[in-house]
Amino acid sequence: MINEKVQNVLNQQINKEFYSAYLYLAMSAYFDEIGLHGFSTWTKVQAKEEIDHGMIILDYIIERDGKVEFGQIESPDRDFNNPLQIFEKILEHEKFVTESINCVAEMSDEECDLATRHFINWYISEQVEEEANARDVIDRLKLFGDECASLYHLDKELGQRQYVQHSYK
Ligand code: FEO
Numbered sequence: 001m002i003n004e005k006v007q008n009v010l011n012q013q014i015n016k017e018f019y020s021a022y023l024y025l026a027m028s029a030y031f032d033e034i035g036l037h038g039f040s041t042w043t044k045v046q047a048k049e050e051i052d053h054g055m056i057i058l059d060y061i062i063e064r065d066g067k068v069e070f071g072q073i074e075s076p077d078r079d080f081n082n083p084l085q086i087f088e089k090i091l092e093h094e095k096f097v098t099e100s101i102n103c104v105a106e107m108s109d110e111e112c113d114l115a116t117r118h119f120i121n122w123y124i125s126e127q128v129e130e131e132a133n134a135r136d137v138i139d140r141l142k143l144f145g146d147e148c149a150s151l152y153h154l155d156k157e158l159g160q161r162q163y164v165q166h167s168y169k
Helices: 004-031 037-063 083-110 114-144 148-158
Strands: none
Touching: 004 037, 004 083, 037 114, 037 148, 083 114, 114 148
């Protein structure tokens, strides 16, 4: 049976992953509203990955004979102005998620739950990638500016992103 304190932080993490999906969907809707359909695709694919992140933890708790809790998911922030501001929000949010994942790792260490400590390593690596992805788009938005031609090309490129189901095993 899984340690109760570890189970609690994992349940909180499920909620944060599903909130992340909600947030990315709100961004995706905004991008569609302003005609940036490639940006919309990118954030929609990210939303699907966030659902995978939540589902993987859910399955793990069940596998460890624990109890999954379903907390309320907050409405997402919808204060969106332009692509750069949104990707800065994405980076800020992913940094918050990274800290949260680090806390799960710390709690697993404190409670000598080595199975969860091993499990959460996948998320630690995933967060490095997620922060880097957001930073990469921010860098390009800053480098090329938000002129129509630059945005057109970046929108086309981001629209190529394909969803691949995430799995930690
Ligand atoms: Fe699942 Fe973007 O963290």
